Amino acid sequence: MLTDLPAWAVAAVIALGGLSVAAGIAVFVVDSMARATFALLTSFLAVAGILVALQLPYLAFVTALMMTIEMALMAVFMIMFMMNPAGLMPMTMVHNARGSAVLGAGAFVLLTVGIWTMDWPTRNGAVPADSTRQLGEAIMGSHMLVMLVIGVALFATIIAGTVLATARGRYDRFGAELDAARPDDPVPGGLPR
Amino acid sequence: MTAELVLQIVLTVAAALVGVGVFGALSQQSIVMIMMGFELALNGVLLGGAAAWYFLAPQAPDAQMVVVVALVVMAVEMAMGFAATIAIYRARQVDMVDMATELQG
Numbered sequence: 001m002l003t004d005l006p007a008w009a010v011a012a013v014i015a016l017g018g019l020s021v022a023a024g025i026a027v028f029v030v031d032s033m034a035r036a037t038f039a040l041l042t043s044f045l046a047v048a049g050i051l052v053a054l055q056l057p058y059l060a061f062v063t064a065l066m067m068t069i070e071m072a073l074m075a076v077f078m079i080m081f082m083m084n085p086a087g088l089m090p091m092t093m094v095h096n097a098r099g100s101a102v103l104g105a106g107a108f109v110l111l112t113v114g115i116w117t118m119d120w121p122t123r124n125g126a127v128p129a130d131s132t133r134q135l136g137e138a139i140m141g142s143h144m145l146v147m148l149v150i151g152v153a154l155f156a157t158i159i160a161g162t163v164l165a166t167a168r169g170r171y172d173r174f175g176a177e178l179d180a181a182r183p184d185d186p187v188p189g190g191l192p193r
Numbered sequence: 194m195t196a197e198l199v200l201q202i203v204l205t206v207a208a209a210l211v212g213v214g215v216f217g218a219l220s221q222q223s224i225v226m227i228m229m230g231f232e233l234a235l236n237g238v239l240l241g242g243a244a245a246w247y248f249l250a251p252q253a254p255d256a257q258m259v260v261v262v263a264l265v266v267m268a269v270e271m272a273m274g275f276a277a278t279i280a281i282y283r284a285r286q287v288d289m290v291d292m293a294t295e296l297q298g
Contacts, residue, residue: 104216138254
């Protein structure tokens with residue numbers, strides 16, 4: 001069965017696919033952490049472009065928006081934590097590179113062999129006119145449980161992230177029983193309980 | 194071009210992203226770079242979900258939900274990864290996994 005993707009979309013999918021893989025490899029090749037971040041962003045934006053070609057504009061928009069902000073945040077963390085954020089000198093920080101390369105290539109080969117030897121089924125039904133509507137109705141209807149679980153997971157992430165990232169919480173300031181009369185601050189004069 | 198061939202090309206790209214991500218997550222020493230490897234592998238999952246939706250079952254929204262879940266996993270992984278990075282850096286001044294070996298037997 002011939003694909004119903006127009007020729008430009010097929011060409012775009014192939015070109016953007018190559019770009020996303022090349023940018024993904026560049027993440028672990030370039031010297032600078034900042035460049036690695038933007039290479040990863042390029043990979044995500046290329047995948048978002050493929051989603052547009054596959055008539056999933058909403059998911060493409062969400063991916064592009066989320067990943068742009070996420071990589072901007074990541075660049076900030078790079079500068080905070082890395083010794084070589086700007087790539088002013090060559091840098092490789094790897095351990096067990098050979099074993100990792102074997103495992104990565106092995107995963108790729110295994111998946112690729114499966115992809116090219118499997119007898120794929122033909123498509124069941126046509127692409128709906130509005131994929132966003134389909135997703136929205138699924139979220140609010142048949143797949144609501146997925147969204148409920150996602151909501152709880154994200155809320156738990158907010159709490160856990162705050163707990164982990166907080167340097168000095170109330171137990172550090174007021175003791176395990178929260179009964180200290182004065183907060184134990186490095187610089188006195190902080191707000192009381 | 195047949196639909197099956199395009200599907201196989203897109204899935205091969207997804208497999209390549211997963212493979213590069215696995216290599217990065219296993220080989221890098223810096224915690225932030227490890228997280229970038231995870232993100233790259235999840236990028237492949239996202240692409241695979243989209244390809245499955247378009248080429249196999251566009252009438253069912255399930256593959257689209259896989260993409261949404263992959264996006265959420267990325268967000269959670271990034272938030273928890275940075276929170277753990279901050280916590281371990283505060284406690285031990287550690288920013289590379291090879292330095293965090295207290296639990297090694």
